[in-house]
Amino acid sequence: xxxxxxxxxxxxxxxxxxxxxxxxxxxxxxxxxxxxxxxxxxxxxxxxxxxxxxxxxxxxxxxxxxxxxxxxxxxxxxxxxxxxxxxxxxxxxxxxxxxxxxxxxxxxxxxxxxxxxxxxxxxxxxxxxxxxxxxxxxxxxxxxxxxxxxxxxxxxxxxxxxxxxxxxxxxxxxxxxxxxxxxxxxxxxxxxxxxxxxxxxxxxxxxxxxxxxxxxxxxxxxxxxxxxxxxxxxxxxxxxxxxxxxxxxxxxxxxxxxxxxxxxxxxxxxxxxxxxxxxxxxxxxxxxxxxxxxxxxxxxxxxxxxxxxxxxxxxxxxxxxxxxxxxxxxxxxxxxxxxxxxxxxxxxxxxxxxxxxxxxxxxxxxxxxxxxxxxxxxxxxxxxxxxxxxxxxxxxxxxxxxxxxxxxxxxxxxxxxxxxxxxxxxxxxxxxxxxxxxxxxxxxxxxxxxxxxxxxxxxxxxxxxxxxxxxxxxxxxxxxxxxxxxxxxxxxxxxxxxxxxxxxxxxxxxxxxxxxxxxxxxxxxxxxxxxxxxxxxxxxxxxxxxxxxxxxxxxxxxxxxxxxxxxxxxxxxxxxxxxxxxxxx
Ligand code: AGP
Numbered sequence: 001x002x003x004x005x006x007x008x009x010x011x012x013x014x015x016x017x018x019x020x021x022x023x024x025x026x027x028x029x030x031x032x033x034x035x036x037x038x039x040x041x042x043x044x045x046x047x048x049x050x051x052x053x054x055x056x057x058x059x060x061x062x063x064x065x066x067x068x069x070x071x072x073x074x075x076x077x078x079x080x081x082x083x084x085x086x087x088x089x090x091x092x093x094x095x096x097x098x099x100x101x102x103x104x105x106x107x108x109x110x111x112x113x114x115x116x117x118x119x120x121x122x123x124x125x126x127x128x129x130x131x132x133x134x135x136x137x138x139x140x141x142x143x144x145x146x147x148x149x150x151x152x153x154x155x156x157x158x159x160x161x162x163x164x165x166x167x168x169x170x171x172x173x174x175x176x177x178x179x180x181x182x183x184x185x186x187x188x189x190x191x192x193x194x195x196x197x198x199x200x201x202x203x204x205x206x207x208x209x210x211x212x213x214x215x216x217x218x219x220x221x222x223x224x225x226x227x228x229x230x231x232x233x234x235x236x237x238x239x240x241x242x243x244x245x246x247x248x249x250x251x252x253x254x255x256x257x258x259x260x261x262x263x264x265x266x267x268x269x270x271x272x273x274x275x276x277x278x279x280x281x282x283x284x285x286x287x288x289x290x291x292x293x294x295x296x297x298x299x300x301x302x303x304x305x306x307x308x309x310x311x312x313x314x315x316x317x318x319x320x321x322x323x324x325x326x327x328x329x330x331x332x333x334x335x336x337x338x339x340x341x342x343x344x345x346x347x348x349x350x351x352x353x354x355x356x357x358x359x360x361x362x363x364x365x366x367x368x369x370x371x372x373x374x375x376x377x378x379x380x381x382x383x384x385x386x387x388x389x390x391x392x393x394x395x396x397x398x399x400x401x402x403x404x405x406x407x408x409x410x411x412x413x414x415x416x417x418x419x420x421x422x423x424x425x426x427x428x429x430x431x432x433x434x435x436x437x438x439x440x441x442x443x444x445x446x447x448x449x450x451x452x453x454x455x456x457x458x459x460x461x462x463x464x465x466x467x468x469x470x471x472x473x474x475x476x477x478x479x480x481x482x483x484x485x486x487x488x489x490x491x492x493x494x495x496x497x498x499x500x501x502x503x504x505x506x507x508x509x510x511x512x513x514x515x516x517x518x519x520x521x522x523x524x525x526x527x528x529x530x531x532x533x534x535x536x537x538x539x540x541x542x543x544x545x546x547x548x549x550x551x552x553x554x555x556x557x558x559x560x561x562x563x564x565x566x567x568x569x570x571x572x573x574x575x576x577x578x579x580x581x582x583x584x585x
Contacts, residue, residue, distance in 0.1 A: 001027045001072035001579040002098040005189060006154040006163040008210055009180030012066040013059045019189045020050045020070050025382065025580035026185060027072025030083040034094050035066040036156050041094060045083040065161050067154045069096035072579040076121030086128035089116050092158045093131045097124035098185055099150035099170040100584045107146065127153065137216060140164050140205050150339065154183055166205035170583050171337055171365055174198045174208060181208050187363050190230045198225045199363065228363060236380055245383035245572040249558045252388045255378045256395055263399060272403055275372055276354060279328040284310040285344050286332035289386040290393060292459040294332050297397035299452055304405035313344035325352035334381060334389040335581040336364020343585065345369055358396055360389050383573045384580050385467050387558045391551060431540055432556060435522055436563030442493035445470055448477040449497035450506055456497050456550060460557035467565040467572040477510040490518035498525040499553055508535040524556050
């Protein structure tokens with residue numbers, strides 16, 4: 001993953017530090033910065049979150065050139081040696097890199113044979129060592145021509161005040177005006193600083209100074225790169241909340257209301273008027289929570305009479321399926337930058353499928369590359385665990401399935417049908433917090449359900465393990481007795497999900513089997529358990545209203561994971577080993 005940023009202008013240390021803070025969601029194992037002034041490099045590096053770099057920085061208001069990096073470790077441990085920027089052998093050139101160089105072993109062996117020495121273990125340092133001295137566009141091109149893999153690269157040469165760059169499969173944007181230049185992995189870094197920016201495409205490389213920008217592709221200069229307007233950003237603070245995760249869960253309801261308002265105002269037929277008809281199959285594709293949203297939506301498309309399947313983006317090349325020109329492939333991604341999902345899109349484009357994306361970042365690579373993008377408009381999601389964006393994905397897919405079934409129906413029909421679904425009661429956080437505390441000592445937590453509830457269970461388990469580091473798994477309740485029941489003892493706690501009256505008795509039987517072996521069972525239910533309540537150790541009732549009642553269950557599971565993490569002393573916004581945007585395969 002990693003986030004990179006480069007800057008030419010006044011107060012470079014401050015601008016780059018502020019930029020790194022915005023990029024921190026892309027990785028927070030370590031951070032580094034190199035500033036060039038009067039032909040001299042000054043480098044700062046620090047282990048841990050971006051804030052740890054601040055105390056080391058010597059802030060200077062004068063003009064300077066700099067590059068900076070926040071790391072999510074891929075190759076090599078978290079150490080100062082492996083922290084970017086990386087230098088060539090005579091220390092005249094340095095670079096920051098986002099991506100993975102797949103052939104770095106071969107390149108490194110060759111460099112070692114040629115007498116180059118290495119101080120660290122990263123693939124990025126290998127790229128730095130491929131440069132001698134004297135950076136030119138030609139040299140950048142000849143180095144990147146030898147790279148296999150993904151990269152967004154920013155490079156500095158001691159002898160000039162330009163920033164050189166190259167991009168393949170990892171995002172890179174440029175903005176400039178008369179006084180300053182910025183290059184970064186995320187265009188939101190430009191907000192409130194620049195009016196517009198340029199999005200670099202794969203295979204492009206070049207250099208930029210205060211006076212000039214040169215972009216090349218296949219040895220030819222690009223004359224008029226497309227310019228996009230920057231947003232005015234709203235300051236995103238925590239408000240009354242202690243963590244972004246809790247704040248973002250709390251925003252779910254307003255996100256869904258906003259979506260309804262949008263569909264209502266624009267008219268569903270208008271919004272989708274350019275979407276072709278006649279698809280023979282819907283293929284939902286995503287990773288992690290986005291994939292889980294796809295699994296839920298698969299049921300909506302099947303109910304709408306459409307042949308549908310859901311595929312993990314990282315598995316698409318290895319599974320059997322018949323994606324072709326009659327397929328509607330739906331790419332689900334909060335960040336719009338997930339490398340596995342982007343790669344899956346290339347796979348589907350090659351098979352001539354129609355690509356529709358569902359992203360929360362309108363300028364993201366996935367949104368740009370698709371034929372049609374649906375903007376989730378869930379607002380910035382800062383916490384690593386996806387919450388409001390996941391629920392918004394499920395919701396927009398519900399609407400899309402409705403549209404594909406009823407191409408000629410009016411928006412009013414839809415609004416009438418769904419309004420009640422999101423008019424749900426607020427969930428009593430205190431109860432959930434109480435359960436989190438009560439079952440905190442469990443050594444194993446697992447989620448069960450039947451039908452669509454088993455898919456919700458999957459998301460519940462993912463949320464819990466990613467932020468609390470507790471071993472958690474999920475399975476359809478009927479599967480327990482076929483193996484996993486062997487894990488159960490008095491240290492195991494099960495969260496049973498039930499949104500369908502018809503499954504309650506089956507869930508209750510599984511609960512009895514678990515409790516007979518010493519395990520505890522909490523029921524999260526939107527249906528009244530009646531006498532079956534006795535089969536569970538605790539019951540959390542969630543108000544039900546219509547088909548979209550899963551919203552309540554989703555929120556309850558997200559809050560449960562949140563409170564378990566807090567009580568275990570974990571930071572739910574920045575869990576260990578993870579990053580918000582997964583831009584490596
Ligand atoms: C969600 O809580 C996870 N952090 C993760 O599974 C995420 O959903 C996945 O990496 C996909 O990200 P995307 O939606 O940005 O593509």
